Amino acid sequence: MNRAQKNRLKDKVFKGLGITATFLGIVILAIFIGFILYQGMERISWEFVMSLPSRFAEQSGIYTAWMGTVWVLVCTTLISFPLGVGAGIYLEEYGKKNWWNTFLEINISNLAGVPSVIYGLLGLGVFVRMMKMGNSILAGSLTLSLLILPVIIVSTREALRAVPSTIKEASVAMGASKWQTIWHQILPASFGGILTGVILALSRAVGETAPLIVVGALVYVPFAPTSPLDEFTVLPVQIFNWVTRPQQEFVINAAAGIIVLLGITFVMNGIAVYLRNKWQSKMNW
DSSP states (O other): OOHHHHHHHHHHHHHHHHHHHHHHHHHHHHHHHHHHHHHHGGGOSHHHHHOOOOSSGGGOOOHHHHHHHHHHHHHHHHHHHHHHHHHHHIIIIIOOSSHHHHHHHHHHHHHTTSOHHHHHHHHIIIIIIISOOOSBHHHHHHHHHHHHHHHHHHHHHHHHHTSOHHHHHHHHHTTOOHHHHIIIIIHHHHHHHHHHHHHHHHHHHHTOOHHHHHHTOOSOOSSOOOSTTSBOOOHHHHHHHHHTSSSHHHHHHHHHHHHHHHHHHHHHHHHHHHHHHHHHHHHHO
């Protein structure tokens, strides 16, 4: 058997392993989601969505939890989107190739893999204690913004890098300045990829529990937040609280809460895919 045949055999083996692993992953995920649906669908109702939490499982709902989730998600978006996209534009288009920028790029890439609880400890020390924000939505949003900023910066740079150099060269040749080229040519061409990265990063933030628990997201909140300085809880924390209860009824409530959280995540991912495909088709046209 020559080298070419050996390489083809290795490719077939690795391809088969990849297909098998993917199939097993899909089966396991389908079983997990099916079990959650089987347990929680009976509890899904308008009353469950609009009821306050209670020590009685049949009366308990997720109103304060999903309201807190919406508040945290909106505040996190407002903080992380301009900072992440702006940092990505600077590093890709304006940053000089020196040791300092190289150091920043390496550390930003490494920060994307740091455990989320570390960001929670950072948020506890800086936002909750040093800046005296307390257990507020603003403190939680700033903490989650730190968590997803590396992902947004990296995805923004990749989207900018994917724009053909001919677009930049044509814009400069027509007399446009660097900022005009970025604003009118590069950003429109890369916005679909940037927006996809931002939404996927926010999807990760929606499901985070550890950093918010460390920051001080409460298990029981008898009111819906009305401002960024209010105390709050979120769906993952509420689900965690129900799972730790010994009563089976609370486990059913947790399954229903997981269905709602999965629905939010799937909707956000679907929006990301739709916007990316729409933007790509628009640019190709």
